[in-house]
Amino acid sequence: MKPAAFCYHAPRSLPEALAILEQHPEARPLAGGQSLMPQLNARQVTAPHLLDLNRLDGLDGIEEAEGCLRIGAMVRQAALLRSPLLRRHLPVLVEAAVLVGHVATRNRGTLGGSLCQLDPWAELPLVATLLDAELELAAPSGTRRLAFRDFAQGPGRNALRPGELLTHARFPIPAAGTRQAFVEIADRPNDPAEAAAAVSLRLGAAGEVTSAALAVCGPFPMARRLPEGEAMLLGWRPGADPRPLVSGMPLPDAADDDRAAMVRVALRRALERAMA
Amino acid sequence: MSEERFPISVTVNGEPHRLDVPARLSLADLLREGLRLTGTHLGCEHGACGACTVLVDGASARACLMLAVQADGRSITTVEGLERAGRLHPLQQALSERHGLQCGFCTPGVLMTLVELLDASPSPDEAEIRMALAGHHCRCTGYQGMVDAALSLSGGG
Ligand code: FES
Numbered sequence A: 001m002k003p004a005a006f007c008y009h010a011p012r013s014l015p016e017a018l019a020i021l022e023q024h025p026e027a028r029p030l031a032g033g034q035s036l037m038p039q040l041n042a043r044q045v046t047a048p049h050l051l052d053l054n055r056l057d058g059l060d061g062i063e064e065a066e067g068c069l070r071i072g073a074m075v076r077q078a079a080l081l082r083s084p085l086l087r088r089h090l091p092v093l094v095e096a097a098v099l100v101g102h103v104a105t106r107n108r109g110t111l112g113g114s115l116c117q118l119d120p121w122a123e124l125p126l127v128a129t130l131l132d133a134e135l136e137l138a139a140p141s142g143t144r145r146l147a148f149r150d151f152a153q154g155p156g157r158n159a160l161r162p163g164e165l166l167t168h169a170r171f172p173i174p175a176a177g178t179r180q181a182f183v184e185i186a187d188r189p190n191d192p193a194e195a196a197a198a199v200s201l202r203l204g205a206a207g208e209v210t211s212a213a214l215a216v217c218g219p220f221p222m223a224r225r226l227p228e229g230e231a232m233l234l235g236w237r238p239g240a241d242p243r244p245l246v247s248g249m250p251l252p253d254a255a256d257d258d259r260a261a262m263v264r265v266a267l268r269r270a271l272e273r274a275m276a
Numbered sequence B: 001m002s003e004e005r006f007p008i009s010v011t012v013n014g015e016p017h018r019l020d021v022p023a024r025l026s027l028a029d030l031l032r033e034g035l036r037l038t039g040t041h042l043g044c045e046h047g048a049c050g051a052c053t054v055l056v057d058g059a060s061a062r063a064c065l066m067l068a069v070q071a072d073g074r075s076i077t078t079v080e081g082l083e084r085a086g087r088l089h090p091l092q093q094a095l096s097e098r099h100g101l102q103c104g105f106c107t108p109g110v111l112m113t114l115v116e117l118l119d120a121s122p123s124p125d126e127a128e129i130r131m132a133l134a135g136h137h138c139r140c141t142g143y144q145g146m147v148d149a150a151l152s153l154s155g156g157g
């Protein structure tokens, strides 16, 4: 027995979970446990109350809603890989999920856990940043929606208020003809990324880029968009060499180390792959 | 301090158990200390090494990152559950023949991962096998023997 003792709650329903949180606002929600359990084991984190979400009903579905894929917070990362809806509409999320941890950690680890954990190198928050995902945050008073960019406040810091739980994430389904790709650079494929880039490009009638989203992580405190780079891509055509573009792209707030070079490599590869 | 205990029913290697466990007991410690199934090894206890990998309803999981109470209603398979009627599982046999182990510390976890892989896709290629093994640290033998063993059982190998 390694973690410090805690009071354990395993609610079956969302209202029950929210009632427990209302009573114990300091309770730590436990999703897949692939980040929190190591911290509890090492006593880097102690939690007087643990709110285990693994018995909750209704947070493990993937459905189409209002032009989005609405994904339950407790959907396992392994289930993201198997979802036909995701493969059809959001292959970039599948490409990213393959690179999260290992088989055994993906079998337990969840989408919601990763989005709340906000590790600076994590793949799923990078895709949520790229696609401007929107989150549903439930509280006893009702559910509010929050843009992921406002939710992610810093490494390991999210905008959940006391008593709130993340229940779903909505990822917009890209318009037909949108090209997306995810590329990461790591020592080994399933190690934490040194740098990663995700791109989403919409093409006009003549094949030119009419809107672009670029998200990167690695030399930054956490995943971020590159608005200057996105503007530079407008009018760009497939087949053109992305290298001059990428080498001239400003990387605001990037640490001055190897990862800044790696992020440019990841960006170039992602652009090439999206346009291939 | 007397800790609250939670009743669980769990099937381990086909055998049903009813137990009372403290909430902070890990599944790994339940297996090793509660049930004396010490084949499941603990290396890092933070999910990195893979030594503690078991199957939960057929899907691999780090037993050091799961609470015993979370195993309620589930079916767990450990390395002790692999042999049949006193005979080694074909993967155990293959690992032994292909020098896929030395001290054996990482082996139980490696076996569970490879069993899951071969159950899911009977003909994995070398890249898939290496990808699955990437979640395991072996400090002795290296991975080539493990890859060879898995390939020898792969329909495509
Ligand atoms: S002991 Fe569980 S992964 Fe190392």
Ligand code: FES
Residues within 6 Å of the ligand: B100, B101, B102, B103, B104, B105, B106, B107, B137, B138, B139, B140, B141
């Ligand atoms: S055989 Fe010794 S650690 Fe793998």
